Amino acid sequence: MSVDQPLVVISRSGSKRWISAADTAARKLGLKVGMAASKAQAMIGNLHMVDADPVADAAAVERLALWALRQYSPVVAVDGTDGIVMDTEGADHLQGGEELLISGVVNGLRGKGLTARAAVADTWGAAHALARLTTNETTVVPRGDVTKAVIGLPIHCLRLAADTIQALRILGIDTVGELSALPRAPLTLRFGPEVGRRLDQLFGRLAEPIDPLRTPDLVEVARNFQEPIGAPDTIAKYVRRLVAQLTAKLEERGLGVRRSDLIIHRVDNTCQCLRAGLAKPVRDPARLTKLLCDRIEKIDPGFGIERMVLVAVMAEPLEIKQVANALVEEAVVDVTPLVDILGNRGQRLYRITPVASDVPERSLRRIGPTAVETGAEWAARWPRPSRLLAYPEEIETMAVLPDQPPVVVTWRGKRRRIVRADGPERIFGEWWLRPREMQAVRDYFVVEDEHGDRLWVFRAGDGVDAGTGSHKWFLHGIFG
């Protein structure tokens, strides 16, 4: 089947066959969700029709939800038939914030061949509505701005029954704003309490806890409290106990934690989460406790905590290894505990490894802090500056073309007379990777002014042929 052949999914209700989903090509030709299948067939000749399989769809959505649970957030659930909902609180900082989190989700799904739209809002209802009704791929509603964002949306985003929506439409109510302006009592008398409940959930006046998705193979321990707890010391004490239970359970199965979530249920029926990720599978209670207790001040106990759950969302096999005890050699210190602690605070940790490239800014790459040590080093024996500017800055110079270093350099308004210089070190463009750099050349010079400040400057171009560069001078780095 070719890509541009329109594709629709056909659902049945009774004897009626109608379109329940259509791809971009089909929508371009004027097919809509809800249209009768026979009509669509009459409109378009080579229409590809697939029978809907709700059971397989539900299973696929659940698989997606499980993926999101491992990757993004501790509290994930299936939302309706076509979406997933996650509580991003306590997990977004690991991805660098809400914006990066949801663009990461959308991009991750695109990598799997799926088109997704995502929204972050204060309430489940608002996020549900915005993700389905806006055309943007990602929407982030700032804290407290839910009312403004949803007031103009049509009422079918309210997760109400179809006949209720229909009846409200007949009354002339189209948007959420119009509905919320109506007096509540007659509305409840006519349509039941559901309309008011959904409105309150949308605006965040009524809590709507997400019941997190769980699979049988997740290792989970929980503790209920007869009296709600709130003091940080008490929380830490119970975290320690839960961690001990969890590690005991993991030991039975021979697993180690890679990602663990602490879910805290408060008495007002809301929950909070803390997520801790680890670079390598771990079963050491002290390390896990430290990671979770490190961020205990992020927990807002409110009126008290009545239940704490600790889940090992991602667990990997961990075998006991015998450590060779050498008397001569010094033990290699494992830095993963430190990496875990700093990484869970949201710090960006990395190592830098050489890349085989002569272009300075491309000669390095960031790798994970615990990546395998290759022992690779930069091959260049020429001196390199200890500070490299993010972008080369244009400078004014006086220099004899083609091969002489500059005599005078003016950078950031300061004129420097050059006393000594070394160069040129010619670096060619990487034409085998980037066709535009077929002829590009940079000539690097190390220059030193009369005060001893050493700078790394280059001329774009070889000084003869204008095709090799603009012949402008740039400063690229500062030597120590």
Added chain:
Amino acid sequence: MSHAPASRLVEELRDRIAHLEGSVSRKALVLPFGVPDVDERLPGGGLAYGALHEIAGGGAGTIDGAAAALFAAGIAARAKGKVLWCLTRPDLFAPALSQAGLHPDRVIYCEADKEEDVLASMEEGLSFGGLAAVVGELVRLPMTASRRLQLAAEKTGTLGLVVRRWRRQTEASDYGQPTASTTRWRISTLPSEPLPVAGVGRARWLAELMRIKAGQCAEFELGACDAEGRVCLLPLSSNGSDTSTWRGSRVG
């Protein structure tokens, strides 16, 4: 009344005084520069492990901190083990550190958005133990923060290095403020070593030891770090430099 507790008390007090004085007993716990003129100015004969050392640049180096970072890299390179380098502005060029003897496999960078996070990461790194050195690039170093870092370093014996770099050259007067660090250095660039041919020779620094616990201030003209992180004495006298003192350390 027995004598035992009293004498123990006296012993303890002596220990504490020795500790305050920069301690003769911890002689082994220093990292020598390998330059006798510098080492004899430092109590114990080198930079103390388990202490905080401040390094700043002079002149234009107050902003870019290029020489200061390289000086810190040289010290860290000579210590054994991994190095945690905490920063907010990721403009450090790793090949230069590698040329100062700090292999890329040994450095873990920790990039934070705020200065406070750098302080927190440094403290965590220092109290972790098992690292050779923890380097932090900071603008401000308040007394309380520096004391916390110093205490964390003392507990584990890790070398704490703070590279101070400011946004503007005028802000560098902040470097006069007292902190709890054991030594305080200022590294300014000097005209490089003259070569018999055209070109740039070995970089030279003016290393000012501005403050030191239980020691006297001094200044040295040093040759910049070689491929193993070692510095050497490289004064440039007007009547031709006396090369015999430094040639040896450069080769060896």
